Amino acid sequence: MxxxxxxxxxxxxxxxxxxxxxxxxxxxxxxxxxxxxxxxxxxxxxxxxxxxxxxxxxxxxxxxxxxxxxxxxxxxxxxxxxxxxxxxxxxxxxxxxxxxxxxxxxxxxxxTLTARYVAEVETAVARVEQAANLPAGTITRTRVADTRKTTPGLRALEKHAVVSGGGHNHRHGLSDAVMAKDNHLALLTADGTDLTGALRRLRRRLPHTVHLEVEVDRLDQIEPVLAGGADTVLLDNFSVPDLVSGVAIVDGRATVEASGGVRLETIGEIAATGVDVISVGALTHSxxxxxxxxxxxxx
Known part of the structure; x- marks a missing residue:
C-alpha cells in the first residue's frame, strides 16, 4: 500500500x-x-x-x-x-x-507495461475457455505479480504502479512472509537435513498468520515441500510441459506460482498451464x- x-x-x-x-x-x-x-x-x-x-x-x-x-x-x-x-x-x-x-x-x-502483461494473460485464458467450450469467466484468471526487483528507495511507488496496471503485489520485502528459495534450500540440505522435516519444524515456529512459500526447480521436490506444509509452491524456471506436470502434482493442495525469465512473448502460454500466479521481475526492473x-x- x-x-x-x-x-x-x-x-x-x-x-x-x-x-x-x-x-x-x-x-x-x-x-x-x-x-x-x-x-x-x-x-x-x-x-x-x-x-x-x-x-x-x-x-x-x-x-x-x-x-x-x-x-x-x-x-x-x-x-x-x-x-x-x-x-x-x-x-x-x-x-x-x-x-x-x-x-x-x-x-x-x-x-503501462503491467497492463500489457495482464492483457496477454487474459487473452490466453480466454483462448483456453473457448477451446473447451466454457463460458467466459469460468477459469480463474492467473494473477500477474511483481517481485522485489525494484529500484532501491522506490519500492512502494513501483509496487503501487503495478496495481495501477492491473497486476498484484507479491510480498513487499523480507519481513512480510517466509519464502525459502534455492539458496536457502541448498544451505539447509547441504548436511543431509531432511527438507520435509525442516519445513515442518519451521511451520510450527511461525505464527499462524504467516504465509510459507517454497521455491523448487525440479518436479521431484514438490511432494516433499507440500508435505512440509507450504502454502505456495514456486516453480522456478520450469519448461511449459513441466509447469503442466507441476500443477497436476500439486492438484489444488497449495497455490502454484511460476517465475523465472517470464516475457511478454511467453506469459500467455505459461498462464495456460493453470498456474495461479506468475511473478514477473521485468514489470519493475525493465x-x-x-x-x-x-x-x-x-x-
Missing part, C-alpha cells in the same frame, strides 16, 4: 538531491510574483499512476502549488491527453517539475519511463 509517509520520504529525498540549496535559475530569473499554469501532457498512450506522488512533489517544492488531477490511477489515456493541471507560484512549479516528472513517468511506465511533459499554458 502506498502511504502518505512513503510518498513524503521519497519526494523530500528527491528534492534534497535536486535542489539542496534552492533552484538558482528560477530564483534569479523568474520574479517571485509570477504565477504559472501548466499541463501534464502525455506524449504517448499508456496507463496513469502516481497522482498523489505528482501532487506531493510539487507541494514539496512549494506548498502553494496546486495540482488538479484529471485521471485516476489505473485510467488509460492516449497521446495528447492532459493528465493534470498545475497552478501556482512559477518558481515552485519550475522547481518541482523534474522531480514530479521523474517519479510519475516511471510509475506510468510500470503501470519498464521504461513513459514520455510525459509539463507544458506551461499561456491561454
Amino acid at each position: 502506498l502511504t502518505r509517509a512513503a510518498i513524503t520520504e521519497v519526494v523530500e529525498r528527491g528534492l534534497a538531491e535536486d535542489a539542496p540549496w534552492g533552484d538558482l535559475t528560477s530564483e534569479h530569473l523568474i520574479p517571485a510574483t509570477t504565477t504559472a499554469r501548466a499541463g501534464l501532457v502525455a506524449r504517448e498512450s499508456g496507463v496513469f499512476s502516481g497522482g498523489e506522488v505528482l501532487a506531493a512533489a510539487f507541494a514539496a517544492a512549494d506548498p502553494a502549488v496546486a495540482v488538479e488531477r484529471h485521471l485516476a490511477d489505473g485510467d488509460r489515456f492516449e497521446a495528447g491527453t492532459v493528465l493534470a493541471t498545475v497552478t501556482g507560484p512559477a518558481r515552485g512549479v519550475l522547481t518541482g517539475e523534474r522531480l514530479a516528472l521523474n517519479l510519475v513517468q516511471r510509475m506510468c511506465g510500470i503501470a 519498464a521504461r519511463s513513459l514520455d510525459l511533459g509539463l507544458d506551461v499554458r499561456l491561454d
